Amino acid sequence: MRNQAESKGSIKQPQRDIPVYAEVDVMVAGGGPAGIGAALAAARNGASVLLVEQHGYLGGMATVSQVPAFCPYTDQEKPVIRGIGFEILEDMKRRMEEEFQQTWKDRYDWVPIDSEVLKRLLDEKMADAGVRVLYHTFVGDVVHEAGTVQAAILHNKSGTQAVKAKLYVDATSDADITWHAGGQFAKGGEEGELQPGTMCFVLHNLDRSRFLAQAETSGRDLKHAIHKAKAAGELKVAREWAGISWLNAHTAGFNFGHVFGIDGSDADDLSRGAIEGRALVHHIVQWLKGAVPGFEQACLGQTGEQVGIRETRRIVGDYVVTADDFLDCRSFPDDIARNAYFIDIHMAKPTSGMTMVHLPAGQSHGIPYRAMLPVGIDNVIVAGRAISTDRATQGSTRVMPNCFAMGEAAGTAAALLAQSGRTASRRVDMEALQRQLMRQGAWIGEEAQARLKQTAP
Numbered sequence: 001m002r003n004q005a006e007s008k009g010s011i012k013q014p015q016r017d018i019p020v021y022a023e024v025d026v027m028v029a030g031g032g033p034a035g036i037g038a039a040l041a042a043a044r045n046g047a048s049v050l051l052v053e054q055h056g057y058l059g060g061m062a063t064v065s066q067v068p069a070f071c072p073y074t075d076q077e078k079p080v081i082r083g084i085g086f087e088i089l090e091d092m093k094r095r096m097e098e099e100f101q102q103t104w105k106d107r108y109d110w111v112p113i114d115s116e117v118l119k120r121l122l123d124e125k126m127a128d129a130g131v132r133v134l135y136h137t138f139v140g141d142v143v144h145e146a147g148t149v150q151a152a153i154l155h156n157k158s159g160t161q162a163v164k165a166k167l168y169v170d171a172t173s174d175a176d177i178t179w180h181a182g183g184q185f186a187k188g189g190e191e192g193e194l195q196p197g198t199m200c201f202v203l204h205n206l207d208r209s210r211f212l213a214q215a216e217t218s219g220r221d222l223k224h225a226i227h228k229a230k231a232a233g234e235l236k237v238a239r240e241w242a243g244i245s246w247l248n249a250h251t252a253g254f255n256f257g258h259v260f261g262i263d264g265s266d267a268d269d270l271s272r273g274a275i276e277g278r279a280l281v282h283h284i285v286q287w288l289k290g291a292v293p294g295f296e297q298a299c300l301g302q303t304g305e306q307v308g309i310r311e312t313r314r315i316v317g318d319y320v321v322t323a324d325d326f327l328d329c330r331s332f333p334d335d336i337a338r339n340a341y342f343i344d345i346h347m348a349k350p351t352s353g354m355t356m357v358h359l360p361a362g363q364s365h366g367i368p369y370r371a372m373l374p375v376g377i378d379n380v381i382v383a384g385r386a387i388s389t390d391r392a393t394q395g396s397t398r399v400m401p402n403c404f405a406m407g408e409a410a411g412t413a414a415a416l417l418a419q420s421g422r423t424a425s426r427r428v429d430m431e432a433l434q435r436q437l438m439r440q441g442a443w444i445g446e447e448a449q450a451r452l453k454q455t456a457p
């Protein structure tokens with residue numbers, strides 16, 4: 001247990017026995033894209049898997065915070081994120097209305113997310129794969145010794161319980177397990193600055209045709225309207241941009257507005273983010289109704305349960321992926337995924353700017369397995385937003401398709417290790433892992449795939 005700085009002293013908790021809730025091969029903490037990829041991959045590879053999620057559904061930011069679209073799966077030429085992430089994207093599309101299916105057929109970039117469709121799809125996928133899911137449960141601590149996590153401590157309606165696993169996949173996005181186990185971290189920029197949060201939301205009762213026709217005939221899009229309203233002091237947002245993801249002709253998800261100064265690994269900040277985020281959404285929706293043709297009858301369907309968090313802790317892992325690796329499109333012998341998404345760092349203050357750096361079409365860099373291994377900890381693999389990168393690269397690797405891919409690799413590695421009786425994450429047979437990822441349909445880059453094919457056993 002690590003204590004955050006506290007001004008009101010501390011109490012001593014009496015020693016007590018904690019009942020063991022489950023003993024499994026692999027425990028996955030966090031049910032976002034990384035945790036989903038990890039749990040499915042581990043179970044499909046024969047491991048007994050417990051997936052623990054603090055909310056009552058899976059999806060992570062896509063459902064918890066209503067982030068309305070999947071970032072690109074492609075490098076603008078071909079999908080680089082394949083495997084489980086791709087399967088979920090395509091299965092979600094198949095469950096949508098006919099019009100959505102037609103619009104997004106053979107398209108893999110910026111596909112809108114229907115959070116309710118996604119939640120049910122993921123429940124079914126977990127059941128099919130044999131993953132045991134424990135909802136409404138927070139991983140609040142670990143018992144660890146000499147770099148090995150012996151148990152995760154869970155808190156829920158049933159009280160406090162322990163889970164013993166051979167390996168733990170930490171997909172909490174803040175690397176909570178690693179933090180409790182005494183891992184090393186970096187966070188934010190040189191002055192501790194963090195990307196802002198956003199309270200995403202869903203609007204119903206929109207008139208998409210009118211909205212699009214007006215923009216086309218006037219030549220003035222939403223950006224223009226935001227610019228004008230900001231200048232007139234009618235709209236208090238920092239950026240003249242709104243991400244709109246249409247689910248149908250009347251309903252869209254919005255990624256619009258920033259909440260600044262929120263550290264998503266701090267409970268007080270999260271509470272402030274929720275309150276400020278909802279107030280900002282109310283302000284934005286009132287403005288949209290009054291100023292944007294087609295949005296006059298807009299009805300707020302949902303805000304995120306939690307303000308969307310872009311950045312908190314990054315683990316210090318066996319390898320730190322850097323902006324040079326990104327820019328040089330480097331490959332590594334232990335690549336387990338590729339990333340082609342641009343560096344996309346949102347401004348930490350209302351007055352500062354965005355940082356965006358794109359790779360040329362067709363280019364990507366490797367994500368090495370070592371970036372998921374927290375220094376000094378043996379049986380924890382970190383997948384998703386918190387992997388070991390510098391700040392710039394985190395602005396790129398953090399998006400959902402990448403997190404699915406990292407999760408798939410972490411879960412596959414954990415299952416292979418558990419089956420071979422090893423619990424030390426560093427003892428994975430790298431070639432066996434890469435081959436298995438390929439068999440599952442994941443993509444680790446042309447060179448690596450060719451090399452492995454040449455030396456096929």
Ligand SMILES: Cc1cc2nc3c(=O)[nH]c(=O)nc-3n(C[C@H](O)[C@H](O)[C@H](O)COP(=O)(O)OP(=O)(O)OC[C@H]3O[C@@H](n4cnc5c(N)ncnc54)[C@H](O)[C@@H]3O)c2cc1C
Nearest residue numbers: 030032033034054060061071139173198308309384385400
């Ligand atoms: C406003 C915003 C807009 C974005 N826009 C896009 C976009 O358009 N497209 C895109 O692809 N990506 C986007 N991203 C990035 C992306 O959504 C996240 O970086 C990504 O979801 C991270 O995946 P993850 O699996 O690492 O973590 P998350 O999605 O954050 O999931 C972590 C899960 O772990 C659970 N959890 C956390 N701690 C614990 C604990 N201690 N115990 C139990 N459960 C726990 C959480 O409840 C959550 O379900 C956006 C992010 C934000 C915030």
